[in-house]
Amino acid sequence: MHSETVTQLIRGLRARKYSAVELTRALLSRIEAAQPALNAFISIESECALAAAAEADRALAAGDAPALTGVPIAHKDIFCALGSRTTCGSKMLGNFIAPYDATVVARLRAAGAVVLGKTNMDEFAMGSSNETSHFGPVRNPWELGRVPGGSSGGSAAAVAARLVPAATATDTGGSIRQPAALCGVTGLKPTYGRVSRYGMIAFASSLDQGGTLTRTAEDAALLLGTIAGFDPRDSTSVERPVPDYTQSLNLPLRGLRIGLLKEFFDQGLDPAIEVLLRSALDVLRSQGAVLQEVSLPNLPLSVPTYYVVAPAECSSNLARFDGVRFGYRCENPRDLKDLYERSRGEGFGPEVKRRIMTGTYVLSAGYYDAYYLKAQRVRALIAADFARAFAGVDVLIGPTTPTTAFELGAKTSDPVTMYLNDIYTIGANLAGLPAISVPCGFVAGLPVGMQIVGPHFGEERLLNVAHRYQMATDWHQRAPGAYG
Amino acid sequence: MSGDKPWETVIGLEIHAQLATRAKIFSGSATAYGAAPNAQASLVDLGYPGVLPVLNGAAVRMAVLFGLAIGARIAPRSVFARKNYFYPDLPKGYQISQFELPIVAGGHMDIVLEDGSVKRINVTRAHLEEDAGKSLHEGLPGLTGIDLNRAGTPLIEIVSEPDMRSAKEAVAYMKKVHTLVRYLRICDGNMQEGSFRCDANVSVRPLGAAEYGTRAEIKNINSFRYVEKAINFEVARQIELLEGGGKVVQETRLYDPDRGETRSMRSKEEANDYRYFPDPDLLPVEIDADFIRDLAAQLPELPDQKAQRFSTQYGLSGYDAQVLTASSELADYYEAVVRELGGEAKLAANWVSGDLAALLNRDGLEIAHSRVGAAGLAALLRRVQDRTISGKIAKDVFEAMWSEQTSADAIIAARGLQQITDDGPIEQAIASVMAANPGQLADFRAGKDKLFGFFVGQVMKATQGKANPARLNELLKQKLSG
Numbered sequence: 001m002h003s004e005t006v007t008q009l010i011r012g013l014r015a016r017k018y019s020a021v022e023l024t025r026a027l028l029s030r031i032e033a034a035q036p037a038l039n040a041f042i043s044i045e046s047e048c049a050l051a052a053a054a055e056a057d058r059a060l061a062a063g064d065a066p067a068l069t070g071v072p073i074a075h076k077d078i079f080c081a082l083g084s085r086t087t088c089g090s091k092m093l094g095n096f097i098a099p100y101d102a103t104v105v106a107r108l109r110a111a112g113a114v115v116l117g118k119t120n121m122d123e124f125a126m127g128s129s130n131e132t133s134h135f136g137p138v139r140n141p142w143e144l145g146r147v148p149g150g151s152s153g154g155s156a157a158a159v160a161a162r163l164v165p166a167a168t169a170t171d172t173g174g175s176i177r178q179p180a181a182l183c184g185v186t187g188l189k190p191t192y193g194r195v196s197r198y199g200m201i202a203f204a205s206s207l208d209q210g211g212t213l214t215r216t217a218e219d220a221a222l223l224l225g226t227i228a229g230f231d232p233r234d235s236t237s238v239e240r241p242v243p244d245y246t247q248s249l250n251l252p253l254r255g256l257r258i259g260l261l262k263e264f265f266d267q268g269l270d271p272a273i274e275v276l277l278r279s280a281l282d283v284l285r286s287q288g289a290v291l292q293e294v295s296l297p298n299l300p301l302s303v304p305t306y307y308v309v310a311p312a313e314c315s316s317n318l319a320r321f322d323g324v325r326f327g328y329r330c331e332n333p334r335d336l337k338d339l340y341e342r343s344r345g346e347g348f349g350p351e352v353k354r355r356i357m358t359g360t361y362v363l364s365a366g367y368y369d370a371y372y373l374k375a376q377r378v379r380a381l382i383a384a385d386f387a388r389a390f391a392g393v394d395v396l397i398g399p400t401t402p403t404t405a406f407e408l409g410a411k412t413s414d415p416v417t418m419y420l421n422d423i424y425t426i427g428a429n430l431a432g433l434p435a436i437s438v439p440c441g442f443v444a445g446l447p448v449g450m451q452i453v454g455p456h457f458g459e460e461r462l463l464n465v466a467h468r469y470q471m472a473t474d475w476h477q478r479a480p481g482a483y484g
Numbered sequence: 485m486s487g488d489k490p491w492e493t494v495i496g497l498e499i500h501a502q503l504a505t506r507a508k509i510f511s512g513s514a515t516a517y518g519a520a521p522n523a524q525a526s527l528v529d530l531g532y533p534g535v536l537p538v539l540n541g542a543a544v545r546m547a548v549l550f551g552l553a554i555g556a557r558i559a560p561r562s563v564f565a566r567k568n569y570f571y572p573d574l575p576k577g578y579q580i581s582q583f584e585l586p587i588v589a590g591g592h593m594d595i596v597l598e599d600g601s602v603k604r605i606n607v608t609r610a611h612l613e614e615d616a617g618k619s620l621h622e623g624l625p626g627l628t629g630i631d632l633n634r635a636g637t638p639l640i641e642i643v644s645e646p647d648m649r650s651a652k653e654a655v656a657y658m659k660k661v662h663t664l665v666r667y668l669r670i671c672d673g674n675m676q677e678g679s680f681r682c683d684a685n686v687s688v689r690p691l692g693a694a695e696y697g698t699r700a701e702i703k704n705i706n707s708f709r710y711v712e713k714a715i716n717f718e719v720a721r722q723i724e725l726l727e728g729g730g731k732v733v734q735e736t737r738l739y740d741p742d743r744g745e746t747r748s749m750r751s752k753e754e755a756n757d758y759r760y761f762p763d764p765d766l767l768p769v770e771i772d773a774d775f776i777r778d779l780a781a782q783l784p785e786l787p788d789q790k791a792q793r794f795s796t797q798y799g800l801s802g803y804d805a806q807v808l809t810a811s812s813e814l815a816d817y818y819e820a821v822v823r824e825l826g827g828e829a830k831l832a833a834n835w836v837s838g839d840l841a842a843l844l845n846r847d848g849l850e851i852a853h854s855r856v857g858a859a860g861l862a863a864l865l866r867r868v869q870d871r872t873i874s875g876k877i878a879k880d881v882f883e884a885m886w887s888e889q890t891s892a893d894a895i896i897a898a899r900g901l902q903q904i905t906d907d908g909p910i911e912q913a914i915a916s917v918m919a920a921n922p923g924q925l926a927d928f929r930a931g932k933d934k935l936f937g938f939f940v941g942q943v944m945k946a947t948q949g950k951a952n953p954a955r956l957n958e959l960l961k962q963k964l965s966g
Contacts, residue, residue, distance in 0.1 A: 080534045093533065100527060102534060199534040206764035234536050235766050313764055316566050319577020320531040324630065327533075336628075340570055363568070363759035372761060 002162040006219040013070040020070030024053035027072050031163045040158040042077045042135050044117040052114040069112030074167040076155050077118035080199040081105045088201045089121040089133040092321050092328045092347035102199020103231045104210050111226045119154030123349045125203040128421040132351040141480040146405040149179030155213045156183040161483035166214045172207045174425025177437035181400035181449020184439045187213050188220040191456050192432030193238035196231030202317040204310035207429040217466035221245035248460040249467040254288030257393040262295040264398030276441035280450050283472050296385035301378050302426045308362050308375035315359025383431040390455040400437040400449035434459045438466045439475040490691045493719050495654045496646035500639050501671040502679040503546045509614050509638035510537030517677045525632035531575030536765050543638040546670035547587045547612050548779050556591025564766045568759045573617035583760040586611035595656040605657045606645040651715035655708050663787050667812050681706040686718045698732040714739035718746050798829035807837045813851045817858050824862030855886045864892035905952045913946040914963045
């Protein structure tokens with residue numbers, strides 16, 4: 001059961017090959033068994049999961065069960081779920097029980113999904129290796145000495161290790177796609193505004209977008225159809241119909257115009273990764289796709305731009321964690337100032353503090369124009385570059401990451417080196433574009449991801465290309481040895 | 485600075501008016517005043533992790549109405565920004581306000597000065613923002629309680645140019661804005677509950693100087709009287725400081741009504757750097773011409789228009805017209821009295837702005853809660869008009885109507901207050917007064933004309949004031965000259 005995809009599990013559950021309770025039990029025991037080595041979960045919610053599974057079995061027996069009834073999933077611990085501890089990977093929220101459901105959580109709940117637990121993540125989604133989590137790093141199931149990527153490292157590792165068939169995740173600068181690439185799974189970051197941010201603890205509001213980690217593009221299509229759509233509680237969610245993304249998965253690729261991002265192939269790309277990408281492109285070309293090189297001249301500015309915009313927003317978004325109403329509060333504060341300083345000083349980890357300080361600095365009087373305003377201008381230029389590119393091509397393809405999974409601790413001492421992990425993924429966030437990472441091979445036994453970027457609301461096309469590619473290859477079916 | 489040089493006061497006001505929406509500006513919580521602490525604070529108001537603000541369209545409409553009423557420009561695109569600072573009653577660690585692109589820009593209000601001349605006060609801008617909660621100390625020794633019921637209440641902050649030159653002008657302007665927001669029904673104007681309050685920027689400079697002096701900002705003044713006192717205190721303080729060779733420092737000050745003085749809260753150096761930036765959780769507010777046209781069509785008759793009409797339609801003085809249009813409820817009341825009476829606009833004006841206003845003021849009532857309705861007052865004035873009672877008796881009847889909640893006619897009948905217009909009873913009273921005062925009668929007849937008044941008083945007294953004064957005069961003259 002554990003190796004089946006969401007699509008297969010839906011069939012299996014309906015054909016009564018196994019009950020939802022049996023499925024849930026089986027996966028819960030895999031999760032428990034893997035936890036000491038992988039640390040993919042922050043909370044394992046066995047009791048609630050089994051109760052939900054029993055309810056799913058009743059609904060399946062009654063014959064009126066919604067689409068995902070009985071399908072086990074996990075939520076990144078950034079999503080608030082009613083009555084469930086929601087830590088965001090931080091000591092600050094170590095004791096926080098969410099009093100409401102995020103829209104993504106509510107929609108999956110309404111569709112019948114069974115939540116097995118909350119996955120580990122970089123603290124407040126700030127990190128590219130899952131090493132900033134207060135709850136310890138997640139380890140890459142392909143090689144335990146390596147990182148799973150971040151910030152959705154727990155979700156990616158859990159899906160890769162066949163602990164859950166799918167997990168929710170969020171992507172602010174690559175936090176879905178980068179761990180998807182490093183763990184060999186499929187990671188979809190939808191268009192900004194496609195999925196409600198309500199109940200998703202904010203890191204950088206103008207960049208954050210909820211999405212999925214699955215093993216196949218087909219499953220991503222299924223889940224996106226469930227979580228996407230306008231939400232009156234999120235002003236930035238877009239009022240636009242949600243198509244059935246599974247309907248367009250098999251469309252032929254004949255005539256598909258693929259843009260190869262010149263800038264992505266230029267700078268410091270591992271030649272072994274480039275070889276894999278070129279052969280993946282051959283697969284698409286063999287199905288009738290046409291390739292052309294595309295240049296986005298402002299794209300190389302995306303990392304510095306991102307590291308002004310994201311910290312600026314985070315410095316404000318994280319101000320609410322002040323020890324007054326919820327979350328961590330220091331012992332015996334002397335006065336208000338002491339309460340603020342120690343609650344925040346003790347509750348946040350070093351990477352979160354670094355970004356709050358950076359963000360506070362770039363918004364300060366006298367620096368705002370030079371940093372924040374300039375970054376917003378560059379952001380507009382990058383978005384315009386993409387818009388120009390999509391006038392001539394249907395999708396852009398390039399690597400997801402410059403390297404495969406690196407060793408734990410290899411980059412923790414140098415934040416800038418760590419930040420460069422997101423060099424290929426940040427552009428889509430700055431421009432609000434949808435992007436997907438799919439496995440396209442292995443270098444020295446470690447998975448490599450291919451990134452496909454589309455125009456706004458171009459998810460159908462992305463999923464179509466990814467699905468056709470997965471139909472022609474089997475990289476996405478490979479499981480890490482110990483978790484097959 | 486020379487001590488005998490005259491000083492000029494320069495004042496600008498920032499008025500905060502709470503918008504009368506049912507729900508808060510970014511959440512569905514109720515805005516009603518006086519609920520138990522935190523009973524009206526939702527997860528959004530509490531700034532919980534993951535929640536998002538959603539703009540209440542009613543607040544936007546109210547801000548636009550205000551802008552239209554002061555002849556301002558309505559921004560086709562305005563942007564909410566975050567004002568970042570830490571405070572326990574500010575749940576998110578930032579206040580959502582508008583900074584670079586406010587919804588209303590420009591505009592003006594005309595105030596009438598004491599000498600009757602009109603002065604224009606320019607409005608720089610008006611922007612939408614959310615209110616903060618409040619800290620509670622009462623009954624919590626050694627602790628601070630936080631009540632977030634008010635957090636997220638919609639406000640419009642109306643910023644004037646530094647156009648006022650005295651505390652009186654500032655009060656006149658503030659009253660004018662107060663009148664307008666209530667006319668527009670966008671604010672209940674309740675100053676005790678904090679629905680309408682202001683910050684005053686005050687500076688002084690030598691008369692004729694081109695540059696403004698350094699200003700102090702007096703925060704959160706919530707009564708017209710305090711505004712006047714606070715500004716006057718502050719002006720005197722600054723002048724004394726400057727004349728003593730000192731310097732005014734730019735700072736925020738607080739007015740203490742108990743001691744009648746302003747005190748320093750924080751200096752410019754201690755001021756927060758608010759790190760404003762556009763709120764990424766909210767889309768820019770886009771307003772098109774149709775939206776503005778629809779709202780313009782909904783604008784009621786505004787105070788200045790109404791006062792102008794009262795002057796021409798009812799022949800009232802500019803002053804009377806101003807007084808009667810101070811609130812739309814008062815103006816409506818007045819017009820209802822005139823309508824009932826079928827004229828007598830001046831009589832009605834005197835009563836509404838005189839006797840009625842006095843009793844309302846005495847009992848601390850709003851016109852809406854007047855104990856005598858417009859129809860009731862009209863019925864009373866009809867009895868004055870048809871001479872059933874005199875104007876003097878009418879005042880007593882009005883008091884009785886006020887306290888006993890009965891009609892004028894019932895009181896007149898019960899107390900037998902109808903004027904005596906028949907000659908018989910008046911002549912009888914005259915005869916008995918003459919008989920009782922033979923000495924005065926003799927003196928009068930000997931030429932002491934001044935005693936006529938004495939006889940009028942005595943006869944009035946004998947008729948309990950009910951004798952028709954004109955008839956009494958006539959008959960008394962006849963009899964005395966007898």
